[in-house]
Amino acid sequence: MATVRYRAIAFVAALMFSMDWIARAEAEPLKIIFDHDGGIDDFVTLLLLLSRPADVKLLGITILDADCKIDLAVNTTLKILYTLGFRDVPVAASSLQGANPFPELWRWSPLRRVPYCRTVDVQPLINGMRPEELEPQRVKTPGEDFLAELLLAQPEPVTLVSTGPLSNVAHVLTRYGEAAASKIKKIYWMGGALRAHGNVVAPGHDGTAEWNAYWDPEAVGAVWRSRVPLVLVPLDATNAVPVTPDLVYRFGPQSDSRYSVLAGIIWSKVISWVYERPHEPYYAWDTLTAACVLRPGLCEVEETVETYAVTEGRSQGRTALADDADEDAGTCRPEEGAEGGSGRGGACSAAVLRGGTPPRNVSVVWRVEAEAFYAFVLEALRV
Numbered sequence: 001m002a003t004v005r006y007r008a009i010a011f012v013a014a015l016m017f018s019m020d021w022i023a024r025a026e027a028e029p030l031k032i033i034f035d036h037d038g039g040i041d042d043f044v045t046l047l048l049l050l051s052r053p054a055d056v057k058l059l060g061i062t063i064l065d066a067d068c069k070i071d072l073a074v075n076t077t078l079k080i081l082y083t084l085g086f087r088d089v090p091v092a093a094s095s096l097q098g099a100n101p102f103p104e105l106w107r108w109s110p111l112r113r114v115p116y117c118r119t120v121d122v123q124p125l126i127n128g129m130r131p132e133e134l135e136p137q138r139v140k141t142p143g144e145d146f147l148a149e150l151l152l153a154q155p156e157p158v159t160l161v162s163t164g165p166l167s168n169v170a171h172v173l174t175r176y177g178e179a180a181a182s183k184i185k186k187i188y189w190m191g192g193a194l195r196a197h198g199n200v201v202a203p204g205h206d207g208t209a210e211w212n213a214y215w216d217p218e219a220v221g222a223v224w225r226s227r228v229p230l231v232l233v234p235l236d237a238t239n240a241v242p243v244t245p246d247l248v249y250r251f252g253p254q255s256d257s258r259y260s261v262l263a264g265i266i267w268s269k270v271i272s273w274v275y276e277r278p279h280e281p282y283y284a285w286d287t288l289t290a291a292c293v294l295r296p297g298l299c300e301v302e303e304t305v306e307t308y309a310v311t312e313g314r315s316q317g318r319t320a321l322a323d324d325a326d327e328d329a330g331t332c333r334p335e336e337g338a339e340g341g342s343g344r345g346g347a348c349s350a351a352v353l354r355g356g357t358p359p360r361n362v363s364v365v366w367r368v369e370a371e372a373f374y375a376f377v378l379e380a381l382r383v
């Protein structure tokens with residue numbers, strides 16, 4: 001088994017120690033489309049993506065009705081953009097719904113009366129405008145189609161930062177095909193769990209999936225069946241970066257920066273998680289994903305990892321190493337035994353991975369140094 005494994009996975013550790021932002025070396029800012037789902041963490045991620053306009057050009061934002069209520073998530077996003085002077089970034093609400101809604105615990109405040117994102121939406125700092133001033137940036141086209149429109153209009157492929165379920169992306173790939181897919185340089189997706197345990201606790205599920213994947217397992221399948229370059233930022237990496245009171249305190253000395261005050265306020269909404277749920281605190285899931293785009297040296301990436309996704313049954317939403325499928329399925333060994341060990345795309349794997357996609361290669365962020373990440377976010381938001 002071990003030899004097969006080593007042959008199958010070519011380990012290319014692209015650990016770069018560059019301290020520069022990714023686009024610094026290039027003349028043009030990195031063009032990014034941000035696809036999020038309105039969680040607390042998504043808004044800090046937005047701040048990070050806005051913090052260096054010379055390096056990052058945000059082309060547009062699409063939002064799913066997943067980790068918040070969609071109308072609030074859109075409003076809050078519009079307010080942050082307007083407040084920070086980004087009055088040309090369009091925001092579109094997706095009409096798609098996943099098969100498995102997020103837990104109420106995540107979407108709603110502890111008393112279950114107020115969506116978490118309301119606690120951000122009410123902040124005076126982002127409510128200085130009249131409501132109608134936000135309207136020009138509110139896109140009427142459904143987010144999933146707007147994402148396609150945006151992509152199709154691009155002269156060159158752009159980067160997609162996706163920090164919610166993959167529904168919008170899957171819709172674009174399925175409905176608009178290669179024309180849209182060819183405009184995606186890379187998708188950085190916060191999602192999946194490979195060696196780490198999943199974080200789904202739901203009746204009838206075996207707990208192997210991560211929530212963004214579980215929300216819409218079919219969408220994960222569609223992306224896995226496509227060939228768009230995919231960089232996973234799975235729980236394996238995000239488990240290293242809890243949002244702690246200490247992190248939030250550190251915004252204090254830089255509170256003359258609006259970005260820092262906003263980030264501190266937004267994350268302060270969830271610091272109680274580390275006391276109330278020490279086994280499962282709130283993590284900087286999405287913010288880490290954006291940080292890996294903006295400062296690649298921060299994140300330890302393995303470039304070529306064979307994985308598959310499960311779209312149905314008790315493990316739906318699971319993303320797994322193709323090697324694990326071999327271990328699960330002794331019956332497959334004889335066919336597998338052929339020399340070369342190149343890929344698992346054959347009939348053997350297809351028979352084994354019940355409810356799963358054929359394997360495909362993805363890049364995986366396995367590890368990040370928590371303090372380096374925290375320091376980067378603090379530095380970036382000191383503007």
Ligand SMILES: *[C@@H]1O[C@H](CO)[C@@H](O)[C@H](O)[C@H]1NC(C)=O
Pocket residue numbers: 071072075131132
């Ligand atoms: C979102 O903003 C619009 C326009 O200001 C407002 O009418 C609507 O009530 C807001 N939605 C929520 C849920 O607050």
Ligand SMILES: *[C@@H]1O[C@H](CO)[C@@H](O)[C@H](O)[C@H]1NC(C)=O
Pocket residue numbers: 008010304306341342343344345359360361
């Ligand atoms: C993944 O990449 C490796 C190394 O390039 C290659 O040998 C393998 O066939 C690829 N797997 C799939 C499923 O494409």
